[in-house]
Amino acid sequence: MNILHWIFTNQQIIYIVILMIFVGIEVIGRVPSVLHTPLMSGANAIHGVVVIGAIIIMGKAEPGNYLALALGFLAVILGTLNVVGGFVVTDRMLEMFKVKKKNV
Amino acid sequence: MGLNLLIICYLFGSVTFILGLKMLSNPVSARRGNLIAATGMFVAIVGTIFLYRNTETGEHLHNYTWIFGGLIIGAIIGTMAARKVKMTAMPEMVSLFNGMGGACAALISLVEFNHLSKELLAGDTITFENIRTTVLIIVLGLIIGSVSFAGSMIAWGKLNGKVKDFSFPGQNILNLLLLAVALALGAYLVMYPTHTFLLYVILALALSYGVMFVMPIGGADMPVVISLLNSFTGVAAACGGFLYDNKVMLTGGILVGAAGTLLTILMCKAMNRSLKNVLIGSFGGNAKNAATGVGEHVAYKEISLSDAAMVMSYANKVMIVPGYGLAVAQAQHACHELEKLLIEKGVEVKYAIHPVAGRMPGHMNVLLAEADVSYEKLEEMEQANDEFKATDVVLILGANDVVNPAAKNDPASPIYGMPILEVELAKTVIVNKRSMKPGYAGIENELFSQPKTSMLFGDAKKVLQDLLIEIKKV
Numbered sequence: 001m002n003i004l005h006w007i008f009t010n011q012q013i014i015y016i017v018i019l020m021i022f023v024g025i026e027v028i029g030r031v032p033s034v035l036h037t038p039l040m041s042g043a044n045a046i047h048g049v050v051v052i053g054a055i056i057i058m059g060k061a062e063p064g065n066y067l068a069l070a071l072g073f074l075a076v077i078l079g080t081l082n083v084v085g086g087f088v089v090t091d092r093m094l095e096m097f098k099v100k101k102k103n104v
Numbered sequence: 105m106g107l108n109l110l111i112i113c114y115l116f117g118s119v120t121f122i123l124g125l126k127m128l129s130n131p132v133s134a135r136r137g138n139l140i141a142a143t144g145m146f147v148a149i150v151g152t153i154f155l156y157r158n159t160e161t162g163e164h165l166h167n168y169t170w171i172f173g174g175l176i177i178g179a180i181i182g183t184m185a186a187r188k189v190k191m192t193a194m195p196e197m198v199s200l201f202n203g204m205g206g207a208c209a210a211l212i213s214l215v216e217f218n219h220l221s222k223e224l225l226a227g228d229t230i231t232f233e234n235i236r237t238t239v240l241i242i243v244l245g246l247i248i249g250s251v252s253f254a255g256s257m258i259a260w261g262k263l264n265g266k267v268k269d270f271s272f273p274g275q276n277i278l279n280l281l282l283l284a285v286a287l288a289l290g291a292y293l294v295m296y297p298t299h300t301f302l303l304y305v306i307l308a309l310a311l312s313y314g315v316m317f318v319m320p321i322g323g324a325d326m327p328v329v330i331s332l333l334n335s336f337t338g339v340a341a342a343c344g345g346f347l348y349d350n351k352v353m354l355t356g357g358i359l360v361g362a363a364g365t366l367l368t369i370l371m372c373k374a375m376n377r378s379l380k381n382v383l384i385g386s387f388g389g390n391a392k393n394a395a396t397g398v399g400e401h402v403a404y405k406e407i408s409l410s411d412a413a414m415v416m417s418y419a420n421k422v423m424i425v426p427g428y429g430l431a432v433a434q435a436q437h438a439c440h441e442l443e444k445l446l447i448e449k450g451v452e453v454k455y456a457i458h459p460v461a462g463r464m465p466g467h468m469n470v471l472l473a474e475a476d477v478s479y480e481k482l483e484e485m486e487q488a489n490d491e492f493k494a495t496d497v498v499l500i501l502g503a504n505d506v507v508n509p510a511a512k513n514d515p516a517s518p519i520y521g522m523p524i525l526e527v528e529l530a531k532t533v534i535v536n537k538r539s540m541k542p543g544y545a546g547i548e549n550e551l552f553s554q555p556k557t558s559m560l561f562g563d564a565k566k567v568l569q570d571l572l573i574e575i576k577k578v
Contacts, residue, residue, distance in 0.1 A: 006237065010237070013346060013349075013354065016351065016354055016355060016358070017342070017354070017358050020354075020355050020358035020359050020362065021358060021361075021362040022362075023122055023359060023362070024125070024358065024359045024360070024361065024362025024363035024364075024366070025362050025363065025366050027122060027125045027126045027129065027359075027363060028125055028126075028128075028129045028363045028366060028367060029129075029366070030129065031128075031129035031130075031367070031370065032129075032131065033370070033371075033374040033459060033465050034131060034465075034469050035128065035129060035130075035131060035134060036327075036331075036367065036370065036371050036374065036465040037194065037195065037198075037327065037465055038128060038134060038138075039125070039128045039129055039134075039363075039367060040198060040327070040330065040331045040334055040364070040367055040371075041194070041198045042124065042125065042128045042134075042137070042138050042141065043125065043128075043334055043335075043338070043359075043360045043363055043364050043367070044198050044201055044202050044205070044334050044337075044360075045138075045141065045142070045145070045201075046121050046124065046125070046141055046145070046338075046356050046359065046360050047202075047205050047334070047337045047338040047340075047341045047356060047357055047360040047361075048145070048201075048205050048208075048341075049117070049121075049145060049148065049341055049352060049353050049356035049357065050205055050208050050209050050212070050337070050340065050341035050344050050353065050357070051149065051178075051208060052148060052149060052152045052344075052350060052352065052353055053208075053209070053212045053341075053344035053345075053347070053348060053350070053353060054174075054208055054211070054212060055149065055152050055153060055156075055165070055171055055175075056152065056156060056165070056348055056350075057212055057215050057216070058165075058167050058170050058171050058174065059153075059156065059164075059165025059166055059167055059168075059171060060158060060165065061167060061215075063166075063167070067215075067218065068215050068218065068219070069167065069170060071211050071214060071215050072167075072170070072211070072215055073170050073173070073174050074174075074211060075174075075207075075208045075211035075212055075215070076170070076171060076174030076175060076178065076208075077174045077177050077178040077181075078178065078204040078205070078207050078208040078211070079178065079204070079205065079208035080174060080175050080177075080178025080179050080182060081178045081181055081182040081185075081201060081204040082182075082201050082202070082204045082205035082208065083145055083149075083178075083182070084178060084179045084182035084183055084186070085181075085182030085183070085185055085186045085197070085200075085201040085204075086182075086186075086198070086201045086205075087138060087141070087142040087145070088182065088183055088186035088187060089186040089189070089194060089197050089198060089201065090128075090138045091135065091138055091139070092186065092187070092194075093194055094134050094135040094138060095135070
């Protein structure tokens with residue numbers, strides 16, 4: 001009963017999770033092995049979206065709560081590192097992987 | 105109004121993530137895909153900063169100085185690190201960034217739980233029933249994030265050569281035990297959320313599990329491990345999305361979690377191994393390997409440039425095995441020249457490409473394509489292994505571990521079980537290396553001391569150019 005109720009209250013999220021699992025698998029299903037590393041790196045940058053959670057924490061922390069402020073601040077830095085570093089590294093990799101001109 | 109706009113920002117972010125990943129899996133659109141995902145990320149972050157409102161109080165965010173301070177510091181360090189890193193050190197950079205994301209997720213869990221437990225102690229209106237889901241998500245985010253962080257740090261250290269393989273009998277069982285205890289304590293905490301100190305015990309257990317989990321896995325398998333940890337961080341980010349009912353975190357996180365898992369499996373397939381084999385398989389660094397160490401006293405014989413030129417000119421078939429050394433020396437063009445010259449002389453020339461040659465999967469294909477080597481000349485590992493028997497000369501350009509017969513013959517070797525190019529089937533093997541130093545996996549290669557092998561020391565580009573001159577003289 002409890003579980004059914006839980007599913008009922010969280011149904012939106014459950015839908016998103018299930019659909020996203022399929023999308024995630026479908027979307028990269030036919031990646032050539034040449035692109036494995038850049039794809040990994042790009043996906044790595046995307047999960048940097050976790051920085052949004054850090055920003056929310058930081059923004060909600062009461063000014064006197066130094067623990068929350070300090071940990072939140074650290075979280076924002078680390079999350080940003082993940083996002084920015086991730087995208088820049090991927091771009092550099094792909095720059096090297098740039099499409100070669102086809103010889104006709 | 106503001107909240108509606110924020111929802112649109114998040115929707116935009118989610119769509120760009122999906123689109124970005126899709127484009128990243130095609131060589132033509134990959135770079136644009138990365139930019140598109142980055143744009144979506146930027147919009148989602150800026151939207152959060154200015155449009156987010158607390159669901160309970162309706163307040164805007166505050167502490168902007170801190171937020172921007174963190175963003176700026178992170179962005180500057182991230183950009184500098186990503187720009188400065190050498191191409192060859194890319195995988196460890198990715199691992200490092202992945203660890204940062206995992207740590208971020210774990211920190212979010214810590215702060216949120218702290219917040220929650222204060223409310224609990226204050227005896228607010230919230231009942232245990234209502235917060236169980238929240239506690240569950242917090243605990244999951246903490247465990248997954250910490251494992252990902254600790255594991256990524258070890259993977260980073262291993263790729264750097266700072267951390268050595270380490271394993272002992274029964275390690276797998278101990279690891280499982282660590283994880284089981286962490287999960288059990290997590291479940292207990294969900295039932296009895298007032299035992300706040302348990303969260304720190306769980307944190308410690310998860311961190312040590314992360315360390316122990318990556319410790320025994322060999323350096324050559326690190327890309328697979330990083331990819332796996334990458335999908336872990338995705339799931340940890342999704343936990344944050346659940347916590348804040350934040351759709352862009354949820355979609356982004358789950359998307360990466362799913363795609364990352366599939367990518368991990370695909371990578372294993374490209375290396376001809378199963379994931380299980382990588383994780384608990386034979387790659388454990390054994391004592392024997394450590395004892396072998398770096399020795400320069402292996403017996404080997406050298407070949408002169410003119411002899412090498414002679415042997416290759418009069419061969420019927422030459423297979424070139426490019427590796428990391430070729431990539432570092434940027435010798436792909438010289439290599440293509442050599443190929444053309446040999447073909448003019450009536451020699452059949454092919455390239456044998458190991459799936460992980462050059463340290464990043466797919467690295468070699470791209471480098472050679474850049475030098476206009478035709479695609480038909482590139483043979484994948486299985487084809488190549490069939491052809492070595494009929495090959496007169498194998499020219500190895502800066503490859504080492506991928507042609508090390510120890511992977512087949514020596515169960516004690518840390519690379520045992522990795523599929524290799526079986527170059528020793530050919531009649532003659534010429535190895536170009538800069539020195540006798542061992543390769544990436546840090547182990548000796550007995551191929552170099554075999555009677556049919558001769559060494560041609562020097563920078564790959566220089567050697568190839570000299571070789572060209574010599575072959576023209578023949």
